[in-house]
Amino acid sequence: MSGWPDQRFLDLVGSEHPIIQAPMANAGGVELVAAAIAGGALGSLACGILSPSEIRDQAAQVRGRAKGPINLNFFCHQMPEQFDDSAWRALLEPYYRRFGITPEPPGPLRLPFDAAACAMVEQVKPEVVSFHYGLPPQELLDRVKANGAVILSSATTVAEARWLEQRGVDAVIAQGFEAGGHTGRFLGSDPSQAVGLFALLPQVVDAVSVPVIAAGGIADGRGIAAAFALGASAVQIGTAYLLTPESLIAPEHKELLPGRPTVMTNLYSGGLARAAVGRLIEELGPVRDEAPPFPLASAAIIPLWREAQRRGEWDWLLPLAGQSAALAERLPATQLTRKLAADALEMMGSPVDA
Amino acid sequence: MSGWPDQRFLDLVGSEHPIIQAPMANAGGVELVAAAIAGGALGSLACGILSPSEIRDQAAQVRGRAKGPINLNFFCHQMPEQFDDSAWRALLEPYYRRFGITPEPPGPLRLPFDAAACAMVEQVKPEVVSFHYGLPPQELLDRVKANGAVILSSATTVAEARWLEQRGVDAVIAQGFEAGGHTGRFLGSDPSQAVGLFALLPQVVDAVSVPVIAAGGIADGRGIAAAFALGASAVQIGTAYLLTPESLIAPEHKELLPGRPTVMTNLYSGGLARAAVGRLIEELGPVRDEAPPFPLASAAIIPLWREAQRRGEWDWLLPLAGQSAALAERLPATQLTRKLAADALEMMGSPVDA
Numbered sequence A, B: 001m002s003g004w005p006d007q008r009f010l011d012l013v014g015s016e017h018p019i020i021q022a023p024m025a026n027a028g029g030v031e032l033v034a035a036a037i038a039g040g041a042l043g044s045l046a047c048g049i050l051s052p053s054e055i056r057d058q059a060a061q062v063r064g065r066a067k068g069p070i071n072l073n074f075f076c077h078q079m080p081e082q083f084d085d086s087a088w089r090a091l092l093e094p095y096y097r098r099f100g101i102t103p104e105p106p107g108p109l110r111l112p113f114d115a116a117a118c119a120m121v122e123q124v125k126p127e128v129v130s131f132h133y134g135l136p137p138q139e140l141l142d143r144v145k146a147n148g149a150v151i152l153s154s155a156t157t158v159a160e161a162r163w164l165e166q167r168g169v170d171a172v173i174a175q176g177f178e179a180g181g182h183t184g185r186f187l188g189s190d191p192s193q194a195v196g197l198f199a200l201l202p203q204v205v206d207a208v209s210v211p212v213i214a215a216g217g218i219a220d221g222r223g224i225a226a227a228f229a230l231g232a233s234a235v236q237i238g239t240a241y242l243l244t245p246e247s248l249i250a251p252e253h254k255e256l257l258p259g260r261p262t263v264m265t266n267l268y269s270g271g272l273a274r275a276a277v278g279r280l281i282e283e284l285g286p287v288r289d290e291a292p293p294f295p296l297a298s299a300a301i302i303p304l305w306r307e308a309q310r311r312g313e314w315d316w317l318l319p320l321a322g323q324s325a326a327l328a329e330r331l332p333a334t335q336l337t338r339k340l341a342a343d344a345l346e347m348m349g350s351p352v353d354a
Helices: A008-013 A030-038 A052-065 A086-099 A115-124 A138-146 A158-166 A197-207 A221-229 A251-259 A279-284 A298-310 A333-347 B008-013 B030-038 B052-065 B086-099 B115-124 B138-146 B158-166 B197-207 B221-229 B251-259 B279-284 B298-310 B333-347
Strands: A019-021 A043-046 A070-075 A128-132 A150-155 A171-175 A212-215 A234-237 A262-265 A273-276 B019-021 B043-046 B070-075 B128-132 B150-155 B171-175 B212-215 B234-237 B262-265 B273-276
Touching (some): A008 A171, A008 A234, A019 A030, A030 A052, A030 A333, A070 A115, A086 A298, A115 A138, A138 A150, A150 A158, A158 A197, A171 A197, A197 A212, A197 B221, A221 A234, A221 A333, A221 B197, A221 B221, B008 B171, B019 B333, B030 B043, B030 B333, B052 B115, B070 B115, B086 B298, B115 B138, B150 B158, B158 B171, B197 B212, B221 B333
Parallel strands (some): A019 A234, A043 A070, A128 A150, A171 A212, B019 B234, B043 B070, B128 B150, B171 B212
Antiparallel strands (some): A262 A273
16 A cells, blocks of 8 residues: 555556656656656656657666656647748847857757657557647557557646547546646647646546546645645646756756746747746747747757857746746655655655655 | 634634635625625625725625624725726727617726725724735725734735735735636736646745635635645635625526636726636637726726626626636535535545534
């Protein structure tokens, strides 16, 4: 007996604690994922920007470092057709001039889950596969299931949660408005109608019969206990792990994040995502019509971001992050995971040794 | 011993349960406030649209019907100077034509807390006075305090919570993004940076030493238990009371609300407020620059809303409401209050008879 009042997620996934270290592209590398698993969490590799061989290599490295279930996370957007991004590049032109760089050919963009990624899932055999932006085509989804993986996906509305359950996910991630990174909304709800976790979570719990994972604004034991009170069977935590020493973001950004407000913005990728507010967002506003659709906008932004960081202009663009950075304890990821679990269990009346 | 794990609010206010029936102009009249008090809540009269004599009469009626502490709620905005609202009226002109009515002179607008209201507070001697949009001028605040009232006000950011504590409020209402009605933001934070209750509440609890009341998206016992897990000493609940038989909104609106998304809009008053989405919001969009500042926009809207309701066009404009209408049990306000308390206490391990 682990002491957790709801065992459904643990039975499904096999992790020690009902905590998912959220997938975070460019931040959650092998070291962070392995450290979270070592603490008893379900560790998540963000595979959206990895090639199939990188997925294989990084998963092998994680497994070499820590024993426990691993989650491979993929986006399942439709890749846009050729898109004229000249308005976007014109908007950013003053920044290219200011930083004295010329636009480069785009680096790797977030790619949708495809046959090559699916083949790699069949080879790696992760315990869990989580999707963002709905689910992949049925044929690919069937192959992932046949491979034995537990399937998770994010819902930002009750309608999305029902849609996912009907298509056979094993658990739904209820992603509240507070969450950092890309909102998983995929059924076209109006972004101005986004729902906070306090309202979304119990409504999703009431609407589906599969276990529900709470995401958004949870960064300490109080948040985990509160999520369980609202009916969650597990939590997904990103920003608190973003601030650990194992995370790959710059130390300067780890210092800045707890003091910064966050906002939903499309400047990073073209898709709406929550990020900490820096100068670019202040100057352009958080949402611009000029940005091409997800994930194309990132091609023109990434070289600028790299140059800003090279110059030490940490405030120009900050990482994607949720609303609770100020709550996060600054611990290594293994200790953080154990402390999150211990604090929550103590609050819920089942104290265990941390 | 009431069984509540945090007694600070109860000690301060003297209610049976740490539940505030939220003030709701045009919805929470004498009957609702008295019924909530009878169930053990702190009942709140929305005084922003009442004249001093109406405040006196309604408070007396509440006290004649129910024994328990009462809260008088006031706005403390600056009333705008003369404002040209011709762009606003031009925007609404097609609706005047459609409904076949002519613009009337404005009815009563929400008025800021002033000397006349303060004199009435001194006469009524409410146990609690709550403010929205900060606090009134120091001289008036001192008079309210000298009169023995517990002072509450709403914060939508940590900075606002600290500001209120420094000026001597007895408890801070942490108003999450999910909350229905007007957002209490008063220090000019960017509305796009609004914070969900899951993130806001523990950060406010950490920032101030006075008790914190959680508001936004709480509509059942789970939400109360979750708010206490995040550090709240009490909760403020609006939308669940809006759906009770005692609430003054139309029965048709009580049926529509649980199925509707909500959005932050300035169409009702000029100030940002969360409301259920109806046709006017769909047609104009939720936020229009043409709207004059709070509370002036309501003068041109109210006659249209009245006519829409007279014609049975319930979908044209829906009430202000929060994100959790679907969670609310449809009970009379006294039973609702008792059930909210009993459900929360049972979840928190202190069951009592409902």
